[in-house]
Structure formats: structure tokens, C-alpha cells
Amino acid sequence: MKIYRARHGGFCFGVKRAIKIALEAAKKAEGVYSLGPLIHNRLAVEDLRRRGISPIEKISGIKGNEVVIIRSHGVAPDVLRKLESRNCEIIDATCPRVRRAQRYVQKLINEGYYVVIIGEKDHPEVRGLFGYGANHATIYKDRHKIKKKKLGVVPQTTLNQERFNSAVTDLMSDAMEVKIFNTICRETALRINEATKLAEKADIMIVVGGKNSANTTRLYQICKKLKRSHHIESAGEIKRSWFKGAKSVGITAGASTPKEQVDDVVRKIRKVFPQKKK
Numbered sequence: 001m002k003i004y005r006a007r008h009g010g011f012c013f014g015v016k017r018a019i020k021i022a023l024e025a026a027k028k029a030e031g032v033y034s035l036g037p038l039i040h041n042r043l044a045v046e047d048l049r050r051r052g053i054s055p056i057e058k059i060s061g062i063k064g065n066e067v068v069i070i071r072s073h074g075v076a077p078d079v080l081r082k083l084e085s086r087n088c089e090i091i092d093a094t095c096p097r098v099r100r101a102q103r104y105v106q107k108l109i110n111e112g113y114y115v116v117i118i119g120e121k122d123h124p125e126v127r128g129l130f131g132y133g134a135n136h137a138t139i140y141k142d143r144h145k146i147k148k149k150k151l152g153v154v155p156q157t158t159l160n161q162e163r164f165n166s167a168v169t170d171l172m173s174d175a176m177e178v179k180i181f182n183t184i185c186r187e188t189a190l191r192i193n194e195a196t197k198l199a200e201k202a203d204i205m206i207v208v209g210g211k212n213s214a215n216t217t218r219l220y221q222i223c224k225k226l227k228r229s230h231h232i233e234s235a236g237e238i239k240r241s242w243f244k245g246a247k248s249v250g251i252t253a254g255a256s257t258p259k260e261q262v263d264d265v266v267r268k269i270r271k272v273f274p275q276k277k278k
């Protein structure tokens with residue numbers, strides 16, 4: 001079985017950085033919280049919990065005076081204010097690229113634009129960006145409901161380029177003026193392009209990552225359109241029957257998948273199909 005492993009599968013720069021920051025904080029303080037799971041990967045979150053980093057869903061669950069990590073998605077300014085009012089020590093691991101998008105939202109508002117954020121409305125990054133909009137922003141859904149003529153546009157960093165292009169074209173058909181900051185992160189495009197290439201050449205595809213990870217699910221959907229594909233969280237889910245008639249397998253992973261989980265998948269496939277000695 002020939003294995004093609006994606007070079008750009010697994011943790012992106014922002015996630016790697018957030019985990020490093022969180023682990024350093026956990027070494028110094030006894031028990032730290034992350035506001036929401038640090039990554040959308042169940043097994044990795046369990047591992048972080050063992051190392052002293054507990055995810056907490058809502059600020060209401062924080063009594064006060066705790067160490068709280070802001071994950072790579074960032075948060076709205078009012079969330080930071082609430083944490084400060086509870087005397088929490090805030091460790092901000094917002095990805096610098098997300099932080100830049102937040103600054104663009106602020107800048108557009110200061111320049112008098114009505115900001116349209118393009119992305120998934122319930123995604124934490126989008127909720128954070130929207131929070132920087134301070135009542136002068138909306139999340140793109142229907143251009144007919146946006147009555148403003150001077151629009152500023154900021155996409156979610158993990159948005160796919162086609163969706164961004166079509167939303168911008170739509171918005172431009174009504175507005176007098178549109179100022180765009182393209183904050184789509186290169187890491188997303190790299191993963192999508194590479195997964196597409198692998199799915200074109202391999203006989204089957206395996207996408208590794210959390211079922212709750214939007215970017216992993218998107219990679220899976222892209223691969224599925226091209227080849228027989230499977231989305232798994234761990235190597236234990238692999239079935240021999242998937243490989244029937246296949247001579248090669250492509251393996252990719254979302255931006256929130258630890259390298260070790262992909263290593264396990266490679267090892268498992270090697271075990272099922274040992275390489276012949278030359």
C-alpha cells in the first residue's frame with residue numbers, strides 16, 4: 001500500500017502557538033482554564049486536561065482569580081472585560097492573524113464603514129470579530145437586509161476563497177463603496193490544495209481529525225467528492241475493508257489535529273499492509 005501523507009496536514013501555526021503558550025502557563029500555575037476547548041479535537045483536549053488545562057464553556061463558570069487562556073480564535077472585547085472584572089489572569093493566545101482581522105474590523109469602523117463579516121455565524125472566531133464591530137457590523141447572510149452603502153468586508157480566516165469571492169460579488173452589486181481586507185489565512189488554502197491533489201492521485205483518502213472540527217470536516221467533504229474517503233478521529237477506527245481494490249492511500253489532517261494522531265494512522269496502515277522486504 002503506497003501512502004501519500006500531506007505535508008501540510010495537522011496543526012497550523014496559530015494552534016501550535018496557542019498550545020505552547022497554554023502548556024507554559026500550566027507549568028507555572030496550578031490548574032488553568034481555556035475559554036472553550038483549545039482545539040477542536042477530543043483526544044487532544046483530553047490530553048491537555050491531564051496536563052492541567054481545563055476547557056470551560058462559559059464565563060459564568062469562572063468564579064474569579066483564575067488563569068484563563070484565550071484560544072487561537074480570539075474573543076470579543078466584552079469577554080475580555082468580563083474576565084478582567086473577575087480578576088482573572090488573562091493569557092491571550094489569539095492567533096496573530098486573527099488579531100489582525102480584529103484590528104481591521106476596528107479600523108473600518110473608525111473610518112465610518114459598516115462592517116460585514118463573512119463566515120460561519122456560530123464560529124468562535126466570527127463571534128469575536130463581530131464583537132469588535134460594536135453595533136456597526138453584521139455577519140453576512142442576505143445582502144438585501146444590509147441597507148448601508150459604505151461597506152467594509154472582513155472574512156473569517158478559515159473561509160474558503162470561493163465562498164468569499166461570491167459573497168463579495170454579491171455585496172458589490174448594491175453598495176456604493178466596498179473596502180475589503182482579505183484576511184483568509186494561507187494555512188487553510190495550503191491544506192485544501194494539498195488534500196485535493198492527494199485525492200486526485202490516491203485510490204482512497206483518510207482525513208484525520210475531530211468530528212467537531214469545521215476545517216477537518218471541510219477537508220473530508222472536498223476529498224469525498226473526488227475519492228472514496230473516511231473521516232476518523234483515531235487510528236483504531238481504520239477498517240481493512242476500506243482498502244479493498246486500493247493500491248494507494250492519501251492521508252491528510254485538519255489544522256487542529258496533532259501530528260501524533262496522524263503518525264498513529266500511518267503506523268496502523270503499515271501494520272495492516274507490511275512493506276515487502278527488497
Ligand code: SF4
Pocket residue numbers: 012013014015072073095096097098157158185186187188255
Ligand atoms: S488557520 Fe491561520 S489564522 Fe487560523 S489559527 Fe491557524 S494560523 Fe491562525
